[in-house]
Amino acid sequence: MRTSRIVIVVLIVVMALYSCKKEEKLKVEVYETSASGNKLTPITDFSAKGETNVIKLLPEEKFQTITGFGGAFTESSAYLLNKLSKENRKKIIDAYFSEEGANYSLTRSHMNSCDFSVSNYSYTPVEGDKELEHFSIEEDKDDLIPFIKDAMAASKDGFKIFGSPWTAVPWMKDNNKWVGGKLLPEYYDTWALFFSKYADAYKEEGINIWGFTVENEPLGNGNNWESMHFSPDEMTNFVVNHLGPKLEADGKGDLKILGYDQNREHLKEWVDSQFKNEETSKYFDGTAIHWYASTYEVYPEELQYAHKKAPEKLLIQSEACIDAETPVWQDDKWYFEKEATDWGYTWAPEKDKHLHPKYAPVNRYARDIIGCLNNWVDGWVDWNMVLDKKGGPNWFENWCIAPVIVDPEKDEVYFTPLYYTMAHFSKYIRPEAVRIGFQSSDTELLTTAAQNPDGSIAVVLFNEGNKEKIIELNLNEKTIAFTIGAKAIQTVVVPEVENLN
Structure with a gap:
C-alpha cells in the first residue's frame, strides 16, 4: 500500500514537472510590416488563442552560410x-x-x-x-x-x-x-x-x-x-x-x-x-x-x-x-x-x-x-x-x-x-548566419530561419493571405504563440538560444 502511494506521488510530481516544462514560454522579439500600417512595428501581445499554425525550429539542421x-x-x-x-x-x-x-x-x-x-x-x-x-x-x-x-x-x-x-x-x-x-x-x-x-x-x-x-x-x-x-x-x-x-x-x-x-x-x-x-x-x-x-x-x-x-x-x-x-x-x-x-x-x-x-x-x-x-x-x-x-x-x-x-x-x-x-x-539575418531547418503545419505561410553568429535565431514569416494567423513557435520544447496580420511580413528573433541547449 505504502509503495503504491509513493509511486502515485512520484507520477504526480513527474507529470507536474513535465507540464511546467511544456508550458515554459519561449522568449522572442517580433517585428511586423503589414498592409494595415505596421512598419517593423514590435508585436508585444502574446496572448493569442485559437487554432494555431505550429512552426518547430530545428537548429541542428544546417544549410548555407549567409x-x-x-x-x-x-x-x-x-x-x-x-x-x-x-x-x-x-x-x-x-x-x-x-x-x-x-x-x-x-x-x-x-x-x-x-x-x-x-x-x-x-x-x-x-x-x-x-x-x-x-x-x-x-x-x-x-x-x-x-x-x-x-x-x-x-x-x-x-x-x-x-x-x-x-x-x-x-x-x-x-x-x-x-x-x-x-x-x-x-x-x-x-x-x-x-x-x-x-x-x-x-x-x-x-x-x-x-x-x-x-x-x-x-x-x-x-x-x-x-x-x-x-x-x-x-x-x-x-x-x-x-x-x-x-x-x-x-x-x-x-x-x-x-x-x-x-x-x-x-x-x-x-x-x-x-x-x-x-x-x-x-x-x-x-x-x-x-x-x-x-x-x-x-x-x-x-x-x-x-x-x-x-x-x-x-x-x-x-x-x-x-x-x-x-x-x-x-x-x-x-x-x-x-x-x-x-x-x-x-x-x-x-x-x-x-x-x-x-x-x-x-x-x-x-x-x-x-x-x-x-x-x-x-x-x-x-x-x-x-x-x-x-x-x-x-x-x-x-x-x-x-x-x-x-x-x-x-x-x-x-x-x-x-x-x-x-x-x-x-x-x-547577419553575415555568417547559417540557415537552419524547420517544420511548419501551414504550407501557405512562407517561412525561413537562420541562426546568427551570436547564437540568436531569426525567423522570417510572410502571410500573403487576407486573414490573420496564429503562430505557435516551438524550440527545444519551449513555445510562444502570437498573431501575424493579414498581408504581413514578420521577423521573429529568439535572442537567447545558447541558454536553451
Missing part, C-alpha cells in the same frame, strides 16, 4: 542624394546602413556607366589604350564615391561591395557601340586589367572591393542600354585564361569572381560551363542571378541544380527591382495590392506570359527572398536604393521603383513598404 543582404550604389541614387538637404541625405544613408536601420551588409556598384547613370561614360575613354595608362574613376568622385564613403561611416559592422560592368568602352567591342556586341579577343587582357585597376583605384579612395560579377546580363537586354554579350563558354574562357590569372598575378586572388549575372531560367547551362571541371572552376567563386524571368517563380529546380553542381561556391541574387513601373508616391496600400506589372506583362513571348501576371510589390520581394534562402542562395541584393518620383534618373528612361523614393525639388523622402521588407532580412 553572405549578406543589401542594395546597389548607382550613380542615379548618388546623384539624387546630392540634391537633398544634408539632413535627409543622412536620414536615408543611416536608414540603410546604420545598426538602428536596415544594416545592409552586401552591396553592388556598376563599373563604367549603366542605365541608371546620368549619361554614358567609361573609365577608359582613350581609344587604343591597351595598357590603360589613362584609366580614371574621376567620373565617380562627385556622386558614387561620396555615397559609398558616407555609407561606410554609418555602418558599424561594415559591408561587402562587388562591382559589375555593363559594358566595355565601345572601342573595345566588335560593334563599336555602348549597346550590344562582344568584347574583341584582342582586348581580353586589357579588359582583365580593367578589373584590377578598378580595385586599385577604389582602394586609393579608401574603399575595399570584395569582388566582381564578370558581366551584367551577358545575354543582353534587348539592345536598349549598356550591354556586352558573352556565351557561357566565352565567359568561362575569359575568367579561366585572363581575368582569374590577372587578379592572381596582381596579388588580388582573394577578390571574388561571380559568373553569369542574369535570370535564373538559364542558370543550368552557365553553371555547367563554369564548373565543368577543376580547371574551369578554379577562379569562379560563385554565380550571380537576377529575378526578371518571372514575377512569382523562384526557379527552385535551377537553384538546387546550381548548388549541387558546386556546393562549396557562392550563389548570390545580385539584382532585383520593381521594373517597368513608375513609383507610387505616399501610398503604402498600393505596394500590397496586385496591381504592378513588369516588362514581361507587355513584352514577354506568348509562351512566357503566364510567368508575368500582375503582382503586389511586397509579395514579390518577400516571396522571392524567402524562396531563394530556402534553395541555397546565400546573398540577396536589391537594385537602386534611391530613385525619384519618375523612377529615375535613367538616361534610357527605363523607369523602376526603389525602396526609397525622393522628391529633390521639395526635399521630401518616402520610405516605401519595400524598404521595411528588405530590413526584415538584412537587419536580423
Whole structure:
C-alpha cells in the first residue's frame, strides 16, 4: 500500500514537472510590416488563442552560410542624394546602413556607366589604350564615391561591395557601340586589367572591393542600354585564361569572381560551363542571378541544380527591382495590392506570359527572398536604393521603383513598404548566419530561419493571405504563440538560444 502511494506521488510530481516544462514560454522579439500600417512595428501581445499554425525550429539542421543582404550604389541614387538637404541625405544613408536601420551588409556598384547613370561614360575613354595608362574613376568622385564613403561611416559592422560592368568602352567591342556586341579577343587582357585597376583605384579612395560579377546580363537586354554579350563558354574562357590569372598575378586572388549575372531560367547551362571541371572552376567563386524571368517563380529546380553542381561556391541574387513601373508616391496600400506589372506583362513571348501576371510589390520581394534562402542562395541584393518620383534618373528612361523614393525639388523622402521588407532580412539575418531547418503545419505561410553568429535565431514569416494567423513557435520544447496580420511580413528573433541547449 505504502509503495503504491509513493509511486502515485512520484507520477504526480513527474507529470507536474513535465507540464511546467511544456508550458515554459519561449522568449522572442517580433517585428511586423503589414498592409494595415505596421512598419517593423514590435508585436508585444502574446496572448493569442485559437487554432494555431505550429512552426518547430530545428537548429541542428544546417544549410548555407549567409553572405549578406543589401542594395546597389548607382550613380542615379548618388546623384539624387546630392540634391537633398544634408539632413535627409543622412536620414536615408543611416536608414540603410546604420545598426538602428536596415544594416545592409552586401552591396553592388556598376563599373563604367549603366542605365541608371546620368549619361554614358567609361573609365577608359582613350581609344587604343591597351595598357590603360589613362584609366580614371574621376567620373565617380562627385556622386558614387561620396555615397559609398558616407555609407561606410554609418555602418558599424561594415559591408561587402562587388562591382559589375555593363559594358566595355565601345572601342573595345566588335560593334563599336555602348549597346550590344562582344568584347574583341584582342582586348581580353586589357579588359582583365580593367578589373584590377578598378580595385586599385577604389582602394586609393579608401574603399575595399570584395569582388566582381564578370558581366551584367551577358545575354543582353534587348539592345536598349549598356550591354556586352558573352556565351557561357566565352565567359568561362575569359575568367579561366585572363581575368582569374590577372587578379592572381596582381596579388588580388582573394577578390571574388561571380559568373553569369542574369535570370535564373538559364542558370543550368552557365553553371555547367563554369564548373565543368577543376580547371574551369578554379577562379569562379560563385554565380550571380537576377529575378526578371518571372514575377512569382523562384526557379527552385535551377537553384538546387546550381548548388549541387558546386556546393562549396557562392550563389548570390545580385539584382532585383520593381521594373517597368513608375513609383507610387505616399501610398503604402498600393505596394500590397496586385496591381504592378513588369516588362514581361507587355513584352514577354506568348509562351512566357503566364510567368508575368500582375503582382503586389511586397509579395514579390518577400516571396522571392524567402524562396531563394530556402534553395541555397546565400546573398540577396536589391537594385537602386534611391530613385525619384519618375523612377529615375535613367538616361534610357527605363523607369523602376526603389525602396526609397525622393522628391529633390521639395526635399521630401518616402520610405516605401519595400524598404521595411528588405530590413526584415538584412537587419536580423547577419553575415555568417547559417540557415537552419524547420517544420511548419501551414504550407501557405512562407517561412525561413537562420541562426546568427551570436547564437540568436531569426525567423522570417510572410502571410500573403487576407486573414490573420496564429503562430505557435516551438524550440527545444519551449513555445510562444502570437498573431501575424493579414498581408504581413514578420521577423521573429529568439535572442537567447545558447541558454536553451
